[in-house]
Amino acid sequence: MGRTPGPDLHPVAVVGMDCRFPGASGPGAYWELLMSGAHAIGERPDSRGPSTVPGGFLADADAFDRSFFQVPPAEAGAMDPQQRLLLECSWRALEDAGTSPARLAGSPVGTYIGSMSDDWLRLSLAMGEVTPRTGTGSGRAMLANRIAYQLDLRGPSITVDTACSSSLVALHLACGALRAGECDLALAGGVNIVAGSVLDEIYAQAGLAAPDGRCKPFSAAADGIGRGEGVGVVALRLLDDAVRDGDLVHAVILASAVNQDGRSNGIMAPHRASQREVIATACRRAGVSPRDIRFVEAHGTGTPLGDQIEVLSLGDVFRDDAGERAWPLAIGAVKGAIGHTEGAAGMAGLIKTVLALRHGVVPPSAPHGAENPRLALARRSMELIREPLELPAEGCRAGVSSFGMGGTNAHAVLATAPQDACAVPATAPKGAPAGASAPAAVAPTPRVGVFTLSADTPTALRRNLRVQADDVARRDGAELARLCWTSNRSRAALPCRFATVADSPEELAARLFAGAELETEYPQAAEEPVLAFAFTGQGSQYPRMTAGLYEQSTVYRTFLEEASKALQPYTVTPVHELILAGDPAVHRTGTTQPALFAVQYALARTLMELGVRPAAVVGHSIGEFAAAVLAEALDLADAARLVAVRGAFMQQLPEGGGMLATRARPAEAAGLVEGEPSVGIGALNGPGATVLSGDLEALARIRTRLEERGLACTPLRVSHAFHSPLMAPMLDRFERVAARIPAGRPRLPFHSTVRGRPLADGEELDAAYWTEHISATVRFEDAITSLAASASASAPTHVVEIGPKPVLSNLIRRIAPARDIPALAVCRGEDSGLREIGDVLARLHRDGLDPAWDTFYPDAEKRAVRMPAHVFSTQWRSWQTLPAQAAAAARPADERAGAPSPDRVRQGVREAVAIVKGGRLEEYDDALRFYDDLGFDSVMLMELKYRLEVRFPEVGELSMPEMLASLVSVESLIGYLGEQLNAAVAR
Template sequence: MQPVAIVGIDCRFPGAPDPAAYWDLLMRSGDGVGPVPEQRWNADDFYSAAGADGHSNTTSGGFITDADAFDHEFFAISPREAAAMDPQQRLLLQCAWRAVEDTGVAPRSLAGTATGVFVGVMGNEWAHLHLTDYARVTAQVGSGNGYCMTANRISYHLDLKGPSLAVDTACSSSLVAVHLACNALLAGECDTAIAAGVNVALTPALGIFYTQAGLSAPDGRCKPFSSDANGIGRGEGVGAVVLRRLEDAIADGQPVYAVIRGTAVNQDGRSNGLTAPNRWSQQEVLTAAYRRAGVEPSDVAFTEGHGTGTVLGDMIEVKALGGLHADRTGKPMALGSVKGNLGHTEGAAGVAGLIKVALSLHHRVVPASRFAARENPALKLSRYGLRLLKAPLRLAAGATVGGLSSFGMGGTNAHAVLESAPAHAARPKAGAAAGSTGIGTAVFTLTAPTAQALRRNLVAQADTLQRHRVVPAGVVGWSSNRLKTGHRFRFAVPADSTGDLVTALRRAAGDEDQPADLTAESAGPVRPALLFTGQGSQYPGMTAGLYRDAPLFRRFLDRADEALLPHTGGSVRELLLSADPAVHRTGWAQPALFAVGYALAATLTELGVRPALLLGHSVGEYAAAVVAEALPLEEAARLIAARGRLMQELPEGGGMLAVRADATELAERVDAEPLVGIAAVNGPASTVLSGDLTALARIEEELTRAGVRSRRLEVSHAFHSPLMDPMLERFAAVAEQAGGTVPALPVHSTLRGRLLRDEPMDAAYWVEHVRAPVLFADAARQLLDEAPTHLLEIGPRPVLAPMTRRLLTAPDGAGVRSVHPVPGEQAGGRELAEAVAELFRGGVDIAWDAVYADQDRVAHRLAPYAFSDDHRFWARRPVPAAPPATVPQQEGGQPAGQRPEAARPVVLSQGRRTAADPVTEAVLDAVAQVGSYAPGAITPRSRLYEDLGFDSVMVMELKKRIEERLPDLEPLSVEELLPRLSSIGDLIGYVGERRSAAA
């Protein structure tokens, strides 16, 4: 059999709410058995000392805590549906999600894939309690029950397209489910499989059966292979593993807990009783599993037995094992059973054992077997080559093999052979050239469906990372980027160390105000606008810190320097790194700004920023043209170098004057001076004049007398003025060689003051560009009309984004974010990471691999999603839709979906419900009633499908209730209604229109 890897695990068992607690329970030989919780049933009504008259002989068992808690908001399930669902479905949904997360894969990324779901389940007591009350059966009760739905729920909510089935072979159900999952993987039916088991004891029925059959332990405890063994103690729990073909897991760099080498399933057939075990069938299933695994019995270091603690069951199992292991002289095989810690978890027993074996191989130690101190001498374990572990067994280095048995009460037997994971490390995927990625600082990300959920998960991550401070921040960040994604509220924060990250997470979680700065709700598609700064923004050493910290930026600046070098006679890179003040000379300033602009834009593009709009101020348009594919890098480099050189060669004596006035107000004065021109129009009261110094002095004097403020600019030449004319002919010759085409991306030209439409950025364009004014304000206003979501400053300091924002009206500017990758002269990798975090919070899907160096792209298991336990669902009868203006009640008066001590409404959207018109009130009340939401818990912003969990059945009921509340409304058409159901607000608008039309 081709090996199958266990790459993800989650579980919840008595005394162990998660895998870490489960392992701790096993290692300390802990006991998860206790009294029957009051929530389940009145134990006294079903208990008698002798177990006679249809009663159970015990009031104890292994029960999980908070089995009624369910984060229905996370899965967009209405309270009404959640209250009708079998708790086993609810537990499986959360467990499957966390198991997938444990693989290092975001669960939402599996949507649409042929991932399979295989669930072992033995009991369906919820259905027995609810489907027999015929008057209260609803559509939700129907879909909330049934074996098939335990698997189908997972497939539905994760949008998985592979095989999806539930298996009931009694006690062996979940190991048989694992067997089927492995076979589906090896047959190519799926590439990933979730195999799970679940058991929740809702009634004493099975305990009574065990008692009447003489199988029940009076103290509710299984005591496997012990002289004290006197029967079965019931247990419950849920566990899930994620399986992949080993070669695929290794190829994808997924950490592997253990490897399944072989599985086998058979049946007792007609033996010594339907419910009695059969030694020879058990021995045969062991032999088949060993054969498929390609191992000899002597290779198996330990076996997790079925070990229920019944006299007959333990005896037959030992003899079956002994039939294959009796010749292990001096090296007996270790034997144990987790049922001694948990009780018999029935449908979940197989997966409970599987997880124990996988964790034992992973940690390279097998926990001691509870109750092993009083070994049953009648079993003659040593004769059969077996021994019970009275202390943990340290496994030797190298490959280790372990076995697992699970036998069904009806005769279906299963066995699995597991091996320790191969000695390999999860390695980063090959990407760009080695050492050419990374920005020097990690960015930790987290998403959640609500702000409250985000804060809760910040705490969970901080608590776990507190114990793993030695893990590099890059490894933690990269893992979070891949895993904690897909929800509406996005959190991101840079981190240079894991210790600093823990502090930042706790600060954000504990401060009611800070998350607003670090978190955003992603809303719709992003439209980044790249603004390329022009001459005047340069300074010695600009972006040197970023070059030092960020190999990704370094790669692109080196590329630009290489393209410029044949035309500049020296290295722009060395000029910047040495902080040479010569950068202010025009011949160096323009190529240097081009190199920085190109490198920043290329870096952001590599990081996943896809420019929607481009704008360059004067020489900034050269880098913009390269990004827009209107000029190749090499030709743009030749052109900008020639431009700077030719301008530098012009005689000095020109200058520039910034004036706080509109260009039209200055036109008369400029026309009167032939050697002066308008160089730039940056805003309604921001104009730059350029030309002869003497002429500019005359204009400046006139403006001062008129009370108009002006300021001389520190420049070497009069750019964009008539004084540029002597260079135009020589520049045109270079431009003709460079060429230029129509940009492939929208460029808002500051030469034309508008969007270029099928116009090439060719030689004629660039020659005119030297002399003509920079129409920044016109180009920026038109760019803003295109509704950018981000203004990204592509230059060495923030210049254009603030200028652009001043052109915004107040309402228009509310949703536009300004992002500065290089916000100051000391900026480096940390500041670029801040910009990446801001972009992610604003909805940009970052290409995270580019953020990290090769050695950081290694999977690390983070804390799984922390589900809310605020909402409780434990009705002994189905909960119907709430009558108007009431909260749905359970038996005993407890509100469905809430804690008894804190009955609060379920809030899925922000905002408060206020007095509204009859249509709004009618729609909100109908929605609340159909979904069993508390009054005031929903708002017009709530989305019916994504937030409130409505489906077609609920929509039909919603239509009927709205019509009942608004008798003057004509009957609603389902065909017209369905397209209007994206939000409650849309529905209110549609119903209002129909009501007005009827009136």
């Protein structure tokens, strides 16, 4: 079928794209317009200059979501609308590529933009006012640089102007940069906005303008160019990299070429030989014979001479193998539908071609009369695309041409995407395990996911939730987890966040619709939650605890088996097998404690792998051992030995002890046990939550006394009197074992329930501590109080309960200092699994955490799917640069002599600040600080200096070093300027 590309021409994948063209607000609408065969040519808006010639114009070209990109009003107003369109389009193209634009900050992403319009600069200069923003807002170089600046992209940033071929040349350069290793992701795009009538006059005087404003490519009625607007951006990666990383690929760019007409019949005249050579060179570089090209998206301006030269040059390239072709070469040109979008024309044709290859059909050309008979297309084995043209599912090749006024020509050769990269399988292989290490008995992983979406404002979030809800409602269950993974990967974590767990499209759609209709305000997410892990104590165990999570999560399974292996030398049956078998032996102390330790270790390590990392730990009784491992005061093997020996020694103690939950206060409880030497205070869990522990007969006597006082008591189902004097017989034996374990210092704040406070620097968890731990009171309330009172940097915003069911969360809510700290449980019972973990991740993400989402999903579900693009706000609009301001007007006649009045100084300063910052004068209070409140930077300060000098010419040139000292607040600047004006008058 053709020659293989050379080793230096690696194919490039189109992994993302977005566009706006006349009549089309995105790629989907663009495709619908093209497939309809209609055109989008209409009346020229008043804002596009004095010409009345129709054309293809964008709706809402003056709208810009400036708050989303954190662009101040004055700066946004000065920005060329082309910059604004490119910013939004680039963001959406990156999202379409499955990449969060925010996560690309600081990375070597290239930016290549084609444009040929200076209309905005001319309009700005015509307004009679030049400011520092004139250069950054109107300079053509800033089209690419604005994207790189706002998104913090560090690769090459180049604006290309080769007239009509600009954006296809930009694509050519972007592909070259990827192949040269200058970037590993590149944006290539083009933009065109008609903000004036200069090109209209040029086209008219050159005889190139179509009177009705319509391009009619290859038609007998072709009579010139009709102008159009538009913006398109594609995200590019080397195909090998894209396939390796599982990116979805729209289409593949095999090769491209660029050349120049040189000295031809005229600097604006097309050149047959050069067009022929650029097409042939691109085919040669792609390793493709011309006979393999199924269709060409032509330049097709609809000028009689241009169309004829282009057909002749195509005929030259494809003539030699015309007899070998199975079908005529199909040609079309999108300019018939949307007009000539000039600097964006090549991108308009490229995106049309990419969509055609992806959908497997070429749209028909917009009808505009009979074919030009002078072109003799049939004789040259060519045909216009009058009806949708079906394409082969694999191996289809297509060409895109773009020729610039001035002689720079470009051509690209594209191909369909590899089958394994262009679509997602409907379902995972039947019976596929959740992970490679899963035993055969493990059930297939359910399709559960956490869908995330965010925006800069609650209104924007609701708007986008509606769009996503409509999309999800049309999907099937096979895509759910992949859709959720894509949302985690491709959507930036902005301040207003939505996150929810779901296991069906119906549930997810319902939650998205509900979120869109939520009347209460979405809170702003914190920068980063500070988390504390709280490990449960004995009593939370049950047969088959965490079995669901073991079956569903490879990560959890790995860590539970790791803990079980560490305990293996001290247990008859591996702990994880005993748990999963539903063995009631899990309630025997010698088994309970190792089992709880293993579960807690595995849960905590799983959360940490998911990016949920504790800033502090607290453990209730046996929970302190897993807490010590997480705080790196014990290693896993040593902790396993201590836990197993502890449980075994306790089980060997005589039975006959018990525990009694009471509502007695600590002082009252102390009085009750004072005369009962076999009873101790087992735990102080919170207000009205005191547990007594000891001899059963003594506990019965205490219970009677408490009930006589009206205080309820509840005996606990335990085998022994833990944390009581009855533990004494085992202490010496245990201490001898513990003495052989190295003492450790926690690397995290460790809020001890033995001490009732955080361990001090240098305080160790040694044999003495772990021995005391056995019979000492569990001072949980004190430990939680100390946790809540931590220094601000380490004070927890959330407590995550680590255990097989929630026990501590309710206790924490009853402890006053911690009452407002959310307590989240990762397990709620035997049926708990990934869904409950997902609930925790969703809540923490809403509150500011950015989890390691990849760990949550099985490998089979980590495949991108296409999602609807972010919908930007169109509320803010601007089509003018900075208007003339009264601040620069001449002074009133009665103030031309002498020092300006204080009111005039105050008014002048506030007007200047309002002009520089943007907004209404009444919004600016004199107490506002330039840096902290108004966000002034060096460029804004220089503009402020200039405007004050214009407003108050009598002061002369202000000294910036002197002025800086007074730039604390608006009030301080007013005072400084008044002093300077008084001094000037005195001179």
